[in-house]
Amino acid sequence: MLEVENLVMEYGGFRAVDRCTLTAEEGHITGLIGPNGAGKTTLFNLIAGAIEPTSGRIRYMGEDITHLSADKRFHKGLVRTFQIPHEFHRLTVLENLMMVPGHQAGESLFANWFAWGKVAGDERETERRAWETLEFLELTHVADERAGNLSGGQKKLLELGRTMMTDARLVLLDEPAAGVNRTLLRKLEEKIAILNKERGYTFILIEHDMEMIEKLCHPVICMAEGTVLIEGDFQTVRSDPRVLEAYLGETVGDAA
Numbered sequence: 573m574l575e576v577e578n579l580v581m582e583y584g585g586f587r588a589v590d591r592c593t594l595t596a597e598e599g600h601i602t603g604l605i606g607p608n609g610a611g612k613t614t615l616f617n618l619i620a621g622a623i624e625p626t627s628g629r630i631r632y633m634g635e636d637i638t639h640l641s642a643d644k645r646f647h648k649g650l651v652r653t654f655q656i657p658h659e660f661h662r663l664t665v666l667e668n669l670m671m672v673p674g675h676q677a678g679e680s681l682f683a684n685w686f687a688w689g690k691v692a693g694d695e696r697e698t699e700r701r702a703w704e705t706l707e708f709l710e711l712t713h714v715a716d717e718r719a720g721n722l723s724g725g726q727k728k729l730l731e732l733g734r735t736m737m738t739d740a741r742l743v744l745l746d747e748p749a750a751g752v753n754r755t756l757l758r759k760l761e762e763k764i765a766i767l768n769k770e771r772g773y774t775f776i777l778i779e780h781d782m783e784m785i786e787k788l789c790h791p792v793i794c795m796a797e798g799t800v801l802i803e804g805d806f807q808t809v810r811s812d813p814r815v816l817e818a819y820l821g822e823t824v825g826d827a828a
């Protein structure tokens with residue numbers, strides 16, 4: 573589904589991503605691990621189109637998207653979440669979900685003037701989908717709460733919910749476990765697994781929480797110094813001496 577080929581991202585003379593080559597298969601949850609500064613988030617920024625690579629290629633569903641705008645990638649179902657959630661903190665949880673879909677009739681002035689019926693219809697459909705999303709995430713009780721007042725874990729669930737309001741096919745999750753308490757963490761894992769198995773979402777997941785990686789991800793890719801060190805199942809990657817060395821003597825499980 574995604575092919576990254578010899579990707580390079582240079583800042584001044586420094587290569588944050590250095591001839592990185594990897595693939596992510598449709599239907600899988602691919603785990604991306606590696607020590608701080610390995611280039612994982614920069615790679616996500618490149619895949620999502622937030623920044624342009626110095627060189628190399630990115631293909632998504634057979635199409636070269638290396639120079640496609642982030643917006644166009646989003647509308648092709650390539651969606652990302654952030655390490656620090658990007659909710660609209662003054663809006664309610666429900667409103668946050670309803671803000672997401674692109675191409676709503678109400679977005680265009682033309683449609684506002686000439687298609688009132690359709691606009692109202694679209695809004696009803698968006699609201700229906702938002703409630704369905706809240707139910708799936710077990711967040712209906714905070715629907716009218718300002719998003720800024722949610723706990724860290726609830727914000728991560730909301731962020732996942734925002735991707736569900738789009739027609740996402742490949743979702744890039746940047747550290748979904750960061751700042752989430754244990755109870756909500758299990759719920760988040762459960763929801764990601766259901767979205768993958770039952771709803772056909774493909775994920776790439778950056779995470780320092782090795783328990784989450786072990787539970788959800790196959791394969792696991794370990795990056796270091798901007799490039800891929802090793803790819804395989806969790807146990808193989810975890811016990812590879814190069815991986816342990818990359819984490820500079822820490823055990824992989826302590827790396828967070």
Ligand SMILES: Nc1ncnc2c1ncn2[C@@H]1O[C@H](COP(=O)(O)OP(=O)(O)OP(=O)(O)O)[C@@H](O)[C@H]1O
Pocket residue numbers: 583587588606607608609610611612613614615
């Ligand atoms: N805009 C930038 N300008 C200069 N250097 C940058 C920029 N963005 C990232 N870097 C550098 O690139 C390297 C890779 O950073 P990146 O955030 O991608 O790593 P990471 O693997 O996501 O780390 P972490 O696990 O800590 O989030 C780091 O050394 C970082 O300082």
